[in-house]
Amino acid sequence: MAERRTAAQAMVPEPVARLFTSPAFAWLWLVARVYLGYQWLEAGLHKVSDPAWMSGGTALKSFWERAVQVPAPPARPPITYDWYRDFLQFMLEREWYTWFAKLVAVGELAVGIALLLGAFTAIAAGAGAFMNLNFMLAGSASTNPVLFTLSVLVILAWRVAGYWGLDRALLRALGTPWEPGALVRRSWERWAGGIRPRPGQA
Amino acid sequence: MEGIGVLVWLAIGVAAGLAGAAALALARGTRAVTDPIWAVAAALLGSFAWSEWFGDYSRWGGQVGGLQVAPAVLGAAIVAGLYVAGRLLEEGKETAAQ
Numbered sequence: 001m002a003e004r005r006t007a008a009q010a011m012v013p014e015p016v017a018r019l020f021t022s023p024a025f026a027w028l029w030l031v032a033r034v035y036l037g038y039q040w041l042e043a044g045l046h047k048v049s050d051p052a053w054m055s056g057g058t059a060l061k062s063f064w065e066r067a068v069q070v071p072a073p074p075a076r077p078p079i080t081y082d083w084y085r086d087f088l089q090f091m092l093e094r095e096w097y098t099w100f101a102k103l104v105a106v107g108e109l110a111v112g113i114a115l116l117l118g119a120f121t122a123i124a125a126g127a128g129a130f131m132n133l134n135f136m137l138a139g140s141a142s143t144n145p146v147l148f149t150l151s152v153l154v155i156l157a158w159r160v161a162g163y164w165g166l167d168r169a170l171l172r173a174l175g176t177p178w179e180p181g182a183l184v185r186r187s188w189e190r191w192a193g194g195i196r197p198r199p200g201q202a
Numbered sequence: 203m204e205g206i207g208v209l210v211w212l213a214i215g216v217a218a219g220l221a222g223a224a225a226l227a228l229a230r231g232t233r234a235v236t237d238p239i240w241a242v243a244a245a246l247l248g249s250f251a252w253s254e255w256f257g258d259y260s261r262w263g264g265q266v267g268g269l270q271v272a273p274a275v276l277g278a279a280i281v282a283g284l285y286v287a288g289r290l291l292e293e294g295k296e297t298a299a300q
Contacts, residue, residue: 026288027284027285028244031247038255164284
């Protein structure tokens with residue numbers, strides 16, 4: 001573990017590494033995180049209170065229909081990549097917008113709440129960035145490039161992005177897949193202790 | 203935010219940042235205020251964020267040149283305070299590790 005830390009630190013200059021890992025700079029990520037969370041929460045709240053998103057998914061249907069159109073040259077289609085157009089067409093033909101619209105609305109709301117609370121910040125920022133990426137691939141620029149860039153920066157600062165939030169406790173308790181936290185370690189030890197053969201047993 | 207609003211924002215940010223840097227020096231038990239740049243940057247960003255991004259939901263204290271004054275002061279104080287707290291926590295950890 002110590003070797004991995006040294007190698008990672010050696011890849012970036014010390015001041016940059018500090019910016020992304022030090023609690024002294026957690027305020028910067030708090031502001032970025034709250035801005036992102038606020039944007040997602042507003043977008044999500046608007047969608048969950050709109051029947052066009054929550055019953056029938058007609059809003060998403062029209063968005064997909066506009067996105068997959070290929071106009072006559074010299075006009076250019078909204079989607080650059082054929083594989084992404086085929087993907088949206090595939091979902092349109094199967095009427096997946098009926099449930100996918102709810103997933104988008106609730107997903108945006110959940111990402112917004114998690115970012116505002118600083119709970120599972122990097123995962124929430126990753127989910128947000130994934131949505132931004134899909135909106136951009138579908139030809140919608142809007143605020144997506146800025147939100148995507150901020151999300152990537154928040155993901156890079158995962159150690160301290162939620163320091164002034166719930167992650168300060170959650171990260172300590174749950175840890176990461178490569179370095180389990182106190183709660184996970186204790187649960188694992190209890191479980192492993194339970195299946196360990198008792199002295200005298202085969 | 204424009205004209206006088208920008209000037210007020212800068213004044214609030216610099217004042218809150220320098221106050222934060224002074225508080226940091228006081229908490230360290232020294233009189234010397236070293237490296238106030240980050241404290242000022244934190245205060246400026248906090249002030250800007252609350253006034254510009256979230257000002258729609260906190261229109262108290264009136265506005266000057268498009269700057270929501272009370273949210274700007276609160277944002278500067280909170281974020282500069284978090285900078286000071288973060289620095290002290292970090293230094294505490296380093297001391298404990300030694």
